[in-house]
Amino acid sequence: MQNFTFYNPTRILFGTHRLPELAREIPADARVLITYGGGSIARTGTLAEVNAALKGFAVVEFGGIEPNPTYETLIQAVELARRENVGFLLSVGGGSVIDGTKFIAAAIPFAGDPWDILSKRARIKSAVPFGTVLTLPATGSEMNNGAVITRRASNDKLAFSHPLLFPRFSILDPTKAYTLPARQIANGVVDAFVHVIEQYLTYPADAKVQDRFAEGLLLTLIEDGPKALQEPQNYALRANLMWVATMALNGLIGAGVPNDWATHMLGHELTALHGLDHAQSLAVILPAMLEVRRGEKREKLLQYAARVWQLREGDDEARIDQAIERTRQFFESLQVSTHLAAYNIGKEAIPALIDQLERHGMTALGEHRNFTIEGSRRVYELAS
Known part of the structure; x- marks a missing residue:
């Protein structure tokens, strides 16, 4: 730690x-x-x-x-x-x-x-x-x-x-x-989920408390997020989701562990240029980001697969594949699309997004500060 x-x-x-x-x-x-x-x-x-x-x-x-x-x-x-x-x-x-x-x-x-x-x-x-x-x-x-x-x-x-x-x-x-529309409920769940991921899915730091806390938050979002769309005035669901969202980014689970935030940086440019909701941009970027960076995140991806998605069968690469796909399916189950095409954004938009990242100095991102512009380009392409 x-x-x-x-x-x-x-x-x-x-x-x-x-x-x-x-x-x-x-x-x-x-x-x-x-x-x-x-x-x-x-x-x-x-x-x-x-x-x-x-x-x-x-x-x-x-x-x-x-x-x-x-x-x-x-x-x-x-x-x-x-x-x-x-x-x-x-x-x-x-x-x-x-x-x-x-x-x-x-x-x-x-x-x-x-x-x-x-x-x-x-x-x-x-x-x-x-x-x-x-x-x-x-x-x-x-x-x-x-x-x-x-x-x-x-x-x-x-x-x-x-x-x-x-x-x-x-x-x-x-x-x-209680009166939030479904889109905002879903966005809130996605937003909190990705906040946790940015602080958890990096590389092992022998921080057992932070890891278990983060996994508990993710499991609560997976369990209660879809239910809240069906039961928006269920107090227990609303209370748990409100507290999860608060705990996801109050500094506690990110203390003493490496943080990423590359997904957010790429997502910000989508919002700035194309007006996507913040959570929509995160849902688009995260699955592609995990795929592109699966090598450097390998150990934590396997932990995420086992502890969050209960994936323990098959070889390592298959479990990582499944964990990334489960993440995508979870967002889609909330009616938050995970591809740029769903928002009428094509690959021709990528050069402008890359220009924005360069202009803002976002050229060495991630927990190792080595995720380059070329990596970002691959993420945008995979997310198309």
Whole structure:
């Protein structure tokens, strides 16, 4: 096991009827900016509940944060927060809204061009504190310090993180996910699954706790993900999936073990250029990525085959084949396609995707930092 430092200060309030506790989590004298996405939180009554919980606070609202949040929208929220002298942010929504809120939190006090936070890795010296009310379990952003932001004008989708960008608290009420459409439920399952894979399916590090924890998360997603599509208001299913998505990317299973993230980097370019949902891009890339890199991932692929998919018969190569195919079938069973053709993206799109990777410096990816542009090209071709 590698050396590691694990730190996660986010306070989790999990379960039903936790929204009224909001007032105790926010400084009494703070001017609060509520951030959210589309109109669903108003239609479902969540926004009204939040406002009721914040009775007595000075509250400003900013809606319209997109899936794959854009710099162009978020900078409007930054300007509003500065004008209104906001001292606390409250994100109400899924991972995209939370990611966007992290950028807003860092950008409000930032002295220079806020885009430099992403494009130049400019130093973040302070951030406005924030909390979250999760309505769409998927990204784990409610309990980590990272975010991914898109700039439409330049087709850039870039990640950043900072210790100041952990939420102060996150309210996780599984009933808030009852009204999600099937596509978002499926996307959430795929997203969490690939988050686990990026931290687990690398090479052995004799990290038994992390491996077993990761395998348990994967097994829960495989068992409960398809059921949730059939029973969207089953509390037990929703609760387990919400907590899995949070635990998949709160730093715990990735501590002390090698991390990959190449699938995410290739997926980001698909989203930036072609507008795929984040989870759709991951479902397309992961099976092809595992096939192309089966040699360097051999030992963990065999472990994954045995412990997650219960594949113990046949020779090694056959079991790896089956494990990759089971992964693909799982995504497809959730109605998330695993080939670019399903999204009307042909092989003629690959050169532009490769150009994007090169422009963003994504030329030495993976747990060994040796996965080259040519490898990425093979993945895109195999995923076509």
